[in-house]
Amino acid sequence: MESSDKADPPSHKLGAIVVALLLAVGLGWGVWCLIDARISAEQVSPQAWADGTAGGALNKAMHMPRQAELDTWNAALRYRTLGDLGDQVALGCPQWLFYRDGLRPQPGVHVFNERLRLMRYWVDELRKKQVQVLVVAVPDKSRIESDHLCGLPVSIPMRQTLDAWQAALQAEGVPFVDVRDALLAAPAPRFFRTDVHMNAQGAQAAAQRVADAALPLLQGRGQQAFKTEEPGPAQPRMGDLIVLSGLEHARPGWRPELDSVRPQNIEPIRSGGLLDEAPPVEVLLAGTSNGRRSNFGERLGIGLGREVWNMSLDGGQFSGALLVALNQREQWPKSLKLLIWEFSENALSLPLTQDEKSVLARLP
Amino acid sequence: MLFNSYLFLLIFLPVTVAVYYALGPLNVRLAALWLCLTSLVFYGWWNPQFVALLAGSIAFNYVISLLILHNTGRPKLQGLIVGLGVGADLTLLFHYKYFATLLNFLTDLGMTSTTMDDIILPLGISFFTFTQIGYLLDCRAGIVKERSLLSYVLFVTFFPHLIAGPILHHKEMMPQFAQSENYRFKAENLSVGAMLFVIGLAKKVLLADGIAPYADAGFAAPGELMFWGSWGASLCYALQLYFDFSGYSDMALGLAKMFGIRFPLNFNSPYKATNIIEFWARWHMTLTRYLTAYLYYPVAMAVSKWRTNRNLPVGSAGISTAGGFISSIAFPTLFTMTLAGVWHGAGFQFIVFGLLHAMYLSVNHAWRIFVVGRKPASARKAGPIKRALCILLTFVAVLVAQAFFRAHGVGDAMLLMQGMIGGRGMESLDLSAHISGLPIGDAWRVIVGHHMQLIYAVVLLGIAWFTPNAHQILGRYSPALFKPQEAPQAFMRWRPNTAWLIVMLALLFLCLVNLHKETRFLYFQF
Numbered sequence: 001m002e003s004s005d006k007a008d009p010p011s012h013k014l015g016a017i018v019v020a021l022l023l024a025v026g027l028g029w030g031v032w033c034l035i036d037a038r039i040s041a042e043q044v045s046p047q048a049w050a051d052g053t054a055g056g057a058l059n060k061a062m063h064m065p066r067q068a069e070l071d072t073w074n075a076a077l078r079y080r081t082l083g084d085l086g087d088q089v090a091l092g093c094p095q096w097l098f099y100r101d102g103l104r105p106q107p108g109v110h111v112f113n114e115r116l117r118l119m120r121y122w123v124d125e126l127r128k129k130q131v132q133v134l135v136v137a138v139p140d141k142s143r144i145e146s147d148h149l150c151g152l153p154v155s156i157p158m159r160q161t162l163d164a165w166q167a168a169l170q171a172e173g174v175p176f177v178d179v180r181d182a183l184l185a186a187p188a189p190r191f192f193r194t195d196v197h198m199n200a201q202g203a204q205a206a207a208q209r210v211a212d213a214a215l216p217l218l219q220g221r222g223q224q225a226f227k228t229e230e231p232g233p234a235q236p237r238m239g240d241l242i243v244l245s246g247l248e249h250a251r252p253g254w255r256p257e258l259d260s261v262r263p264q265n266i267e268p269i270r271s272g273g274l275l276d277e278a279p280p281v282e283v284l285l286a287g288t289s290n291g292r293r294s295n296f297g298e299r300l301g302i303g304l305g306r307e308v309w310n311m312s313l314d315g316g317q318f319s320g321a322l323l324v325a326l327n328q329r330e331q332w333p334k335s336l337k338l339l340i341w342e343f344s345e346n347a348l349s350l351p352l353t354q355d356e357k358s359v360l361a362r363l364p
Numbered sequence: 365m366l367f368n369s370y371l372f373l374l375i376f377l378p379v380t381v382a383v384y385y386a387l388g389p390l391n392v393r394l395a396a397l398w399l400c401l402t403s404l405v406f407y408g409w410w411n412p413q414f415v416a417l418l419a420g421s422i423a424f425n426y427v428i429s430l431l432i433l434h435n436t437g438r439p440k441l442q443g444l445i446v447g448l449g450v451g452a453d454l455t456l457l458f459h460y461k462y463f464a465t466l467l468n469f470l471t472d473l474g475m476t477s478t479t480m481d482d483i484i485l486p487l488g489i490s491f492f493t494f495t496q497i498g499y500l501l502d503c504r505a506g507i508v509k510e511r512s513l514l515s516y517v518l519f520v521t522f523f524p525h526l527i528a529g530p531i532l533h534h535k536e537m538m539p540q541f542a543q544s545e546n547y548r549f550k551a552e553n554l555s556v557g558a559m560l561f562v563i564g565l566a567k568k569v570l571l572a573d574g575i576a577p578y579a580d581a582g583f584a585a586p587g588e589l590m591f592w593g594s595w596g597a598s599l600c601y602a603l604q605l606y607f608d609f610s611g612y613s614d615m616a617l618g619l620a621k622m623f624g625i626r627f628p629l630n631f632n633s634p635y636k637a638t639n640i641i642e643f644w645a646r647w648h649m650t651l652t653r654y655l656t657a658y659l660y661y662p663v664a665m666a667v668s669k670w671r672t673n674r675n676l677p678v679g680s681a682g683i684s685t686a687g688g689f690i691s692s693i694a695f696p697t698l699f700t701m702t703l704a705g706v707w708h709g710a711g712f713q714f715i716v717f718g719l720l721h722a723m724y725l726s727v728n729h730a731w732r733i734f735v736v737g738r739k740p741a742s743a744r745k746a747g748p749i750k751r752a753l754c755i756l757l758t759f760v761a762v763l764v765a766q767a768f769f770r771a772h773g774v775g776d777a778m779l780l781m782q783g784m785i786g787g788r789g790m791e792s793l794d795l796s797a798h799i800s801g802l803p804i805g806d807a808w809r810v811i812v813g814h815h816m817q818l819i820y821a822v823v824l825l826g827i828a829w830f831t832p833n834a835h836q837i838l839g840r841y842s843p844a845l846f847k848p849q850e851a852p853q854a855f856m857r858w859r860p861n862t863a864w865l866i867v868m869l870a871l872l873f874l875c876l877v878n879l880h881k882e883t884r885f886l887y888f889q890f
Contacts, residue, residue, distance in 0.1 A: 010861065011551070012552040012554070012555035013551050014862070014865065015551070015556075015864075015868075016551035016552070016554040016555045018869075019554040022558075022872075023377065023382070026374045026377075029374060030370065030375045031375070049412060052410050052412070055409045058375075062370030064879075071877075079809070080809075082819075083808070083809025084812075091809060091810070093810065094806035095806075104584070108584060108772060109584075150798035150814070156588055
């Protein structure tokens with residue numbers, strides 16, 4: 001022991017006071033968070049306590065003061081100093097962002113065969129309804145924009161999954177479209193720099209390829225005409241990968257530059273008659289956010305000469321939109337001939353959703 | 365409830381500490397009861413139904429312990445009661461931890477036709493079961509002194525250790541719970557306890573959780589990894605496991621100290637070990653102690669008795685022969701480490717993990733006895749280079765075993781091994797083609813951003829190898845029951861002063877900023 005310590009043992013009072021103060025302030029803030037969260041009685045019902053969800057709801061209500069600003073600063077500092085964009089997003093070449101779920105599989109997910117079983121079941125269901133199906137797997141951005149990866153590694157088996165999927169569809173006699181060549185042949189870039197989705201050029205190329213594959217199933221082009229307006233002036237576009245990186249509110253320079261987009265309006269030309277009736281619906285698009293971005297649905301409509309009933313869902317993953325559509329099948333118009341089932345390539349390597357597990361549990 | 369959650373830090377901990385110290389001077393039993401109740405709330409937060417299981421286990425084992433103590437003069441009956449108690453505990457553990465896996469394994473072999481989904485594992489069941497089995501065995505051995513129900517319940521349920529250890533011994537805990545002065549507020553308890561807790565929290569939130577995605581990604585597809593990728597995944601997991609579990613243990617010791625209770629040390633810089641025997645003396649020390657006392661020694665003693673009955677040499681004379689070494693050291697080690705592997709989980713990979721460590725330990729013992737032991741004392745000293753090589757060799761051996769510990773199965777672990785020996789080639793780490801002509805800021809972000817895994821691994825390994833651990837930093841103030849040496853550099857020794865207070869506040873701030881991504885501790889699955 002040091003001689004000075006022997007003479008005058010150091011006091012722990014200051015440390016204890018500070019810790020006690022921190023605990024007291026923390027408690028006050030914690031109670032305020034709980035009050036401010038306005039947790040409903042249902043969230044803390046006896047049933048919720050029994051299944052553990054009440055605890056989760058209370059914990060979710062807790063946060064630091066000015067948490068959002070702190071998170072933004074934290075993310076911005078990590079990007080600026082380390083090029084680190086968090087768990088879900090990776091930086092390729094400068095300004096190019098990629099979704100990690102498209103680069104490598106999630107840990108412990110081996111569900112390819114389960115997805116094949118689901119596909120077989122749903123295709124049979126659709127055929128029973130006399131509706132044809134066309135499967136479209138939109139390739140991942142990292143595959144099409146590989147020039148901008150700058151050495152970022154991509155899982156090889158994940159790359160091979162799409163080929164295996166398409167081979168399985170072929171073996172089952174299920175029509176599918178491979179849009180890889182069309183996208184690679186389109187003028188670059190085909191995807192937004194800061195987003196997982198296709199830009200206008202990519203959407204146009206993919207939609208045209210899908211339409212070309214769908215037309216034989218529909219016995220040729222329809223008569224519906226579309227009006228395509230001139231693109232408007234360029235505007236900054238907040239990419240979903242910037243949001244996922246927590247950089248949505250970061251200052252310029254502290255986040256990758258936003259994409260610049262010229263918005264364009266495409267819409268079907270109505271007949272202009274008394275009731276302005278649209279032709280009967282023949283094509284249903286049950287897709288993901290790809291179907292809702294860059295006028296993909298409208299571009300597909302132009303290629304088909306038909307207005308597309310677009311039921312695509314953001315976050316639809318593999319089967320979200322398809323399940324919603326199937327749940328409403330009794331209300332489908334009798335004119336419906338074709339369902340285009342679209343999902344992203346990486347959805348094949350994502351864990352099964354609860355809905356998918358429920359369907360699988362019911363299958364023989 | 366997780367230590368690394370806002371709910372714990374902002375509500376549970378302040379309320380528990382405040383009421384505890386308010387009740388302590390008034391009524392010690394009431395304060396102890398408060399700790400028991402809050403510990404049950406803490407445990408039941410995930411799944412309140414398992415509180416009944418925990419309470420049932422405590423009640424059962426306490427009754428068994430009373431029966432054992434009551435029948436001190438009747439050793440046969442006592443043995444029967446101990447057998448019943450331990451058997452029931454192990455049956456419960458087997459049901460929750462191994463039954464589904466075993467049944468599915470037998471079905472795979474075609475021996476049964478029934479399969480079942482995995483049973484939800486009650487948190488901490490391995491820890492509270494082992495703690496209580498140890499208590500029952502010590503009741504029979506006649507070394508249990510403090511036996512009050514309240515102290516026993518608190519000994520088992522005290523929330524800082526309930527879920528993932530340290531594995532406590534009643535001899536060091538129950539007397540502490542019985543001492544009234546431990547229930548009185550002391551400034552040192554908050555000052556030291558909070559510092560240790562914050563160091564543990566930082567290890568978990570800033571270090572273990574930071575490197576975890578790289579380990580997860582590597583073990584998700586080990587067959588894809590080439591040489592550097594395989595070593596990277598293995599290294600990242602080793603570092604994640606160390607900072608996660610030692611962080612948890614530091615938090616547990618810090619929290620206990622905040623309530624005036626001292627726990628045994630559970631980690632003492634295991635990756636600095638120069639051999640595997642030393643590694644186990646530094647890694648999960650309370651488990652090692654438990655396994656040594658209740659598995660290794662009884663088997664070693666039985667072997668010794670068996671050899672004595674056959675007029676075979678025992679002790680140092682016995683182990684210096686091949687047969688004596690195998691029966692007296694290798695066999696008890698194999699027995700103990702295989703069970704240690706199985707304790708960690710159902711699955712053949714855990715047995716391989718145990719067998720590998722049994723082999724390492726046996727080889728290490730054999731080396732000590734047959735090679736180093738035959739050298740003159742002057743030739744046994746190791747220089748710094750030899751020491752560094754020994755540390756490296758030990759670390760690599762640990763990495764190999766941990767691959768089995770972490771992988772989804774033996775096949776995945778073997779795939780990782782294949783990558784580690786270059787079986788799938790070596791990837792290029794050259795990024796020069798991608799950064800030529802870029803502005804310096806962009807080039808820096810590409811280089812660093814693409815090598816975050818390497819940077820994390822180097823920084824964390826640097827901390828593990830070259831900095832003193834939390835208890836060496838706290839030195840004489842460490843609340844651990846067995847203290848390691850103080851940090852060699854004076855500036856790394858904690859003192860209750862303003863500078864260290866600022867360090868603590870800064871660390872706490874960084875942890876709180878990152879806390880909303882809270883993750884569970886790795887050892888919660890065991």
